[in-house]
Amino acid sequence: MVKQILKAEVEALGGLQLKCSARGFEFLIDEPENVGGTNQAMNPLEALLCSLGACKMMVARFFYQSQNIQLKSMKVEMLGEIDSDRLKGQPNIKIGFSKITTNYTIVAENTPEEIDAFIAFIERTCPVKDTLVNTPEMERNLSFKKYIID
Numbered sequence: 001m002v003k004q005i006l007k008a009e010v011e012a013l014g015g016l017q018l019k020c021s022a023r024g025f026e027f028l029i030d031e032p033e034n035v036g037g038t039n040q041a042m043n044p045l046e047a048l049l050c051s052l053g054a055c056k057m058m059v060a061r062f063f064y065q066s067q068n069i070q071l072k073s074m075k076v077e078m079l080g081e082i083d084s085d086r087l088k089g090q091p092n093i094k095i096g097f098s099k100i101t102t103n104y105t106i107v108a109e110n111t112p113e114e115i116d117a118f119i120a121f122i123e124r125t126c127p128v129k130d131t132l133v134n135t136p137e138m139e140r141n142l143s144f145k146k147y148i149i150d
Contacts (some may be wrong), residue, residue, distance in 0.1 A: 012083050042106040045097070055128035056102065060118075063125070064111070070109035077103040100132075 008022040010029075016037040018029040029044055031037025048095040052074040081099040101133065102123075105117055123129060 005062050020047075033075050039131065045080060045082065049100070052100065052126070052128045052132065053078040053102070055126045059122045059125045064118070067121060068110075068117050069114065072107040072109070073105075074107070075105040077105070079103070 006022070008020065009017045013019050013028075016031045016035075017040065020027050020029055027047075028041035029047055030039060030041040030044050033039045037043070056075065056076050060071070061075055071134045080097040080107040081095050081101075083096050086093050104119055106119075108115060110118075136149070
């Protein structure tokens, strides 16, 4: 088995804005104004939903021809259900999403059964979904430098 390491970096820009970088590409993360952000970019949970939806779309784009799907157009809508009291310190409230729903809109010259089988293929082949459902081993490391004022 050949393992590949993907690298992403996140840097604070000030306030709640973050710069996310990977392979020379960048995007911003922020929070809405009502929680202290500037509302200039999506928040991390919205970015997670976008990543999941994008991965499902990529699987579809990679494999629709080999799956004999006569795809004309496709859209994926991601809905994440979350308890808005999650960050208030109340016990027994899940902090992350309690439910994620994918709504597919597909235009294709196939039967409903063929499209259903294709969606099942997408769902079992999506690496981001697999990562969320079958959580990976998590490791953390710390590089700490004491800040000294001269």
